[in-house]
Amino acid sequence: xxxxxxxxxxxxxxxxxxxxxxxxxxxxxxxxxxLMDGSRLENDAEHSWHLAVMAILLAEYADGDxxxxxxxxxxxxxxxxxxxxxxxxxxxxxxxxxxCEREERAADRxxxxxxxxxxxxxxAIWEEFExxxxxxxxxxxxxxxxxxxLHNYQTEGGAWRRHxxxxxRVRERNQHIAAGSPTLxxxxxxxxxxxxxxxxMPE
Numbered sequence: 001x002x003x004x005x006x007x008x009x010x011x012x013x014x015x016x017x018x019x020x021x022x023x024x025x026x027x028x029x030x031x032x033x034x035l036m037d038g039s040r041l042e043n044d045a046e047h048s049w050h051l052a053v054m055a056i057l058l059a060e061y062a063d064g065d066x067x068x069x070x071x072x073x074x075x076x077x078x079x080x081x082x083x084x085x086x087x088x089x090x091x092x093x094x095x096x097x098x099x100c101e102r103e104e105r106a107a108d109r110x111x112x113x114x115x116x117x118x119x120x121x122x123x124a125i126w127e128e129f130e131x132x133x134x135x136x137x138x139x140x141x142x143x144x145x146x147x148x149x150l151h152n153y154q155t156e157g158g159a160w161r162r163h164x165x166x167x168x169r170v171r172e173r174n175q176h177i178a179a180g181s182p183t184l185x186x187x188x189x190x191x192x193x194x195x196x197x198x199x200x201m202p203e
Contacts, residue, residue, distance in 0.1 A: 012115045019113045025083045032089045032163070036154040044079045044087065047147065051075035054143045061183040062139040074129040074140040077122060081106035090148075090173050091165050103130075132179070142180030146188055149174060153191050157200035167196045167203050 029044040055071045062071075079087075084106035088099045111123040129137050149170075152158040160170065170192055178185035196203050 015113060015115050016118070019110075022110065022113055023080055023083065026080060029079075029082045029087055031087045031148075032159045033148045033151045034155045034158040036151055038155045038158070042151065044082050048076050048079055050147055051140070051143050054147060055140070058143065058181075058184065059139075061181045062135065062142075063179070063181055064135050066136045066139050070125070070128075070136045071140050071143075073125045074137060075143060077125050078129045078140065078144070080110055081126065083110060089159075089163070090145075091163060091169060132176075135180075138176075138180035140180070142177040142184055145174045145177050146184055149188055149191055153195050153200065156198070157195070160195075160201040165201060167192055167201055170201065 026044040026048070027046075030041045031044065031047055033042045033047070034040070035042055035046075052072050052075050055068065055075055059066065059068050059071070081103040082088075085099070085102035088095045088102075090096075107123055107126060111119045111126070113119070114122060128134055129140055132138055132141055148159070152160050159165070171189070174188055174192075175185070177188050195201055
């Protein structure tokens with residue numbers, strides 16, 4: 001890590017504060033997931049907060065030892081690119097085809113608001129999450145998929161019903177939970193099976 005400041009202290013702080021102000025926009029990025037009471041759609045900031053708490057509570061189920069602080073950084077940073085790129089619904093194949101390009105452009109702008117050394121560090125955390133090559137990234141991704149499963153189950157199908165999602169698609173899109181936590185994948189599979197049994201989505 002480069003500890004030398006590339007800007008003056010005043011400019012550095014101004015860029016850090018500017019970034020903090022910019023990411024307030026994450027509170028306006030709506031996801032397809034309903035809150036568990038069904039009252040409205042969840043936003044990105046709420047999603048990331050929920051994942052951070054889940055990481056603290058469920059770290060014991062990660063596949064191997066993980067650096068919890070790094071996982072927390074990933075879940076809090078991973079969706080900031082959606083300020084520009086928008087939320088990409090995991091079952092929208094057309095939008096998924098352009099997601100990487102849209103999010104790369106967003107990362108250039110948003111993380112570029114920070115002082116260069118800090119921006120590089122934050123972007124590296126985002127890229128680690130995207131590449132899924134470390135235990136921390138795989139566990140963070142497992143939580144990222146488990147959380148909307150819980151929401152959809154608690155809302156009796158929520159987004160699944162609204163978008164006509166079948167259980168085979170849910171299993172396929174969420175099976176990588178196993179790479180981050182076999183225990184949480186077993187739980188997710190049982191949740192999906194129970195959702196089908198209760199009629200929350202078709203088989």
